[in-house]
Amino acid sequence: MSVLIYTEVNKGKVKKASLECVNYGAKIAQLLGTTATAIVVNADAAQLEEIGKAGANKILSVKNDAIGNDSILITAMVEQAAKAEGSKVIVFAFDVNGKAVAPRLSAKLRAGLVAGAVDYPSVNGAALEVKKNVFSGKAIALYSINSDVKVISLLPNSFPIVLGENAATVADFSADLSAVASKIVVKEVKSTSSGTSVPLPEAELVVSAGRGMKGPENWGMVEDLANVIGATTACSRPVADMHWRPHHEHVGQTGVAIRPNLYIAIGISGAIQHLAGVNGSKTIVVINSDKEAPFFKSADYGIVGDAFTILPKLTEAIKKLKANAN
Amino acid sequence: MKILVAISNVPDTTAKISFANGDSEFNSAGVTYIINPYDEWYALVRALELKEAGKASQVTLIHVGLTDSEATIRKGLAIGADDAVRINSEGPDAFFVADQIANYAKANAYELVLVGKETINYNGSSVGGMIGGLTDWAYVSLATKMDVDAGKVTLEHDIDGGSQVVEASLPLVVSCAKGMAEQRIPNMRGIMAARTKPITVVEASAGDKLTNVKSFILAKGRTDCKFIDENNVDELVQLLHTEAKVI
Ligand SMILES: Cc1cc2nc3c(=O)[nH]c(=O)nc-3n(C[C@H](O)[C@H](O)[C@H](O)COP(=O)(O)OP(=O)(O)OC[C@H]3O[C@@H](n4cnc5c(N)ncnc54)[C@H](O)[C@@H]3O)c2cc1C
Numbered sequence A: 001m002s003v004l005i006y007t008e009v010n011k012g013k014v015k016k017a018s019l020e021c022v023n024y025g026a027k028i029a030q031l032l033g034t035t036a037t038a039i040v041v042n043a044d045a046a047q048l049e050e051i052g053k054a055g056a057n058k059i060l061s062v063k064n065d066a067i068g069n070d071s072i073l074i075t076a077m078v079e080q081a082a083k084a085e086g087s088k089v090i091v092f093a094f095d096v097n098g099k100a101v102a103p104r105l106s107a108k109l110r111a112g113l114v115a116g117a118v119d120y121p122s123v124n125g126a127a128l129e130v131k132k133n134v135f136s137g138k139a140i141a142l143y144s145i146n147s148d149v150k151v152i153s154l155l156p157n158s159f160p161i162v163l164g165e166n167a168a169t170v171a172d173f174s175a176d177l178s179a180v181a182s183k184i185v186v187k188e189v190k191s192t193s194s195g196t197s198v199p200l201p202e203a204e205l206v207v208s209a210g211r212g213m214k215g216p217e218n219w220g221m222v223e224d225l226a227n228v229i230g231a232t233t234a235c236s237r238p239v240a241d242m243h244w245r246p247h248h249e250h251v252g253q254t255g256v257a258i259r260p261n262l263y264i265a266i267g268i269s270g271a272i273q274h275l276a277g278v279n280g281s282k283t284i285v286v287i288n289s290d291k292e293a294p295f296f297k298s299a300d301y302g303i304v305g306d307a308f309t310i311l312p313k314l315t316e317a318i319k320k321l322k323a324n325a326n
Numbered sequence B: 001m002k003i004l005v006a007i008s009n010v011p012d013t014t015a016k017i018s019f020a021n022g023d024s025e026f027n028s029a030g031v032t033y034i035i036n037p038y039d040e041w042y043a044l045v046r047a048l049e050l051k052e053a054g055k056a057s058q059v060t061l062i063h064v065g066l067t068d069s070e071a072t073i074r075k076g077l078a079i080g081a082d083d084a085v086r087i088n089s090e091g092p093d094a095f096f097v098a099d100q101i102a103n104y105a106k107a108n109a110y111e112l113v114l115v116g117k118e119t120i121n122y123n124g125s126s127v128g129g130m131i132g133g134l135t136d137w138a139y140v141s142l143a144t145k146m147d148v149d150a151g152k153v154t155l156e157h158d159i160d161g162g163s164q165v166v167e168a169s170l171p172l173v174v175s176c177a178k179g180m181a182e183q184r185i186p187n188m189r190g191i192m193a194a195r196t197k198p199i200t201v202v203e204a205s206a207g208d209k210l211t212n213v214k215s216f217i218l219a220k221g222r223t224d225c226k227f228i229d230e231n232n233v234d235e236l237v238q239l240l241h242t243e244a245k246v247i
């Protein structure tokens, strides 16, 4: 028996969401009195070391250039690893690949899945009980997974990453994918991550603006604020619909759901569908000229006033703070 | 090519969320139900567009649920689906739902199964991938564009930090996200026509439920917002630095 954790390397680094999963899987292993095994494709020595520091006892290191982000191939690989390791719990991140692979594996293994867990599971007899967000963040449900093998995908940003001194044993693992047809041919890859900023679902700091900014030509001051704090930019749905900002910045019920440490909402009214995607944020700051804007009811800090005068002042004040800190 | 569109019946996006029976179930009293937005706006409308372009022969709705979701199914027919199937069973275990849909799709020669990106009540993004696993068909998740030509499906879908264009062959399962189509409001003719379109009710096959919800808790709302004067942004910066410790 063991806990198996699917991890990924992206842009030269172990993905943040993957390190969170290793921490999480190691805790579950402790809880069940077993060990944690991570599986990773094409990781170098430094990356393997980092996965070890996050708490994996063992790492299955796969060298394969065909797997990429093909969900059929990843599923087959993890399925073989789970069988080889006798894994009873398999952990994924609830991110783009995790959303494609975890359900497929769940079906193949007839293993119950909780998608988007937000807390550590507790053991109840042969079942594991896990909390996840439901109703777009308006409630939490306690799920019981009753099957023998269990799959859990962890909502990114649910726990801070802890790296220790642990070193994992590394074993080469070669998945036999000869019998698995990939069925998907990649024709073109398009990158949307603008510059160096962290992709929205992983971002810890987010500066977001809505229709109150009046037009796309005014986004410079939103970007200035985001730049001084190193935040990723987001927007409300009408802003994306009017093509003021790219679609991947749209947060909310029908856009990306995020839970950063800091969410600054500028000129956004706080409609329930917008809140559904951001109300898991740890700290929310709202800047709105209307003191009755519903968003203030969901905010930790609020400023009533004109964004066009407040934003430049706020950016300057943060610059000053950063300068003093250095 | 026949298209099967899986639709879920969910509380309206503005519904007040509360629970009943010792917080063990959703309290649906006074709640309006709608078709899950992703299923309606993107999956269903794109399926209809493919049919209108002569690339699909039939668009069938499938729903796993009880009689109380008939109004939702009728709305889907009013928007333009040809017919509908209701598998008579309670959800919400994603595996059970996927198993029912996978069996129906295979037994009735559907080659393209469309689901929504996620349901707005259970937010699992799970049913589509499970249908893919159960049928062993390919699954393309979070697709924002889709076209079909001579049995080949070209899609654009989200990946980490961007998107990619892929080609897949039928049979195929696709989860549909924003970008794929525009919402359609049913017109009077559609609503009239929907009254006579068939909704076939099929009893659920025996299937496993691998998970169950034991209880619900309402998310904690924020209690009170600290207001800061617009002429004193330094105070906000200090609070974010020393109290919230986020910058
Ligand atoms: C099914 C469904 C799903 C939806 N999904 C989403 C979703 O995922 N995400 C989403 O965002 N929306 C979604 N919506 C839309 C949502 O209901 C709102 O219409 C939308 O969030 C409003 O965007 P907004 O706050 O930018 O614009 P508005 O509601 O127009 O608000 C603009 C705000 O800016 C303020 N303002 C104006 N001028 C200034 C100024 N100079 N300085 C400071 N503040 C100013 C105003 O007081 C106002 O509060 C959905 C709607 C439906 C029906």
Ligand SMILES: Nc1ncnc2c1ncn2[C@@H]1O[C@H](COP(=O)(O)O)[C@@H](O)[C@H]1O
Binding pocket: B006, B007, B008, B009, B036, B038, B039, B062, B063, B064, B065, B091, B094, B097, B114, B115, B116, B117, B118, B119, B122, B123, B124, B125, B126, B127, B128
């Ligand atoms: N009870 C159901 N009946 C039919 N389709 C469903 C049902 N539940 C979920 N689906 C489909 O599966 C998609 C993903 O659901 P979920 O995994 O719950 O996020 C939805 O957008 C629907 O297309």
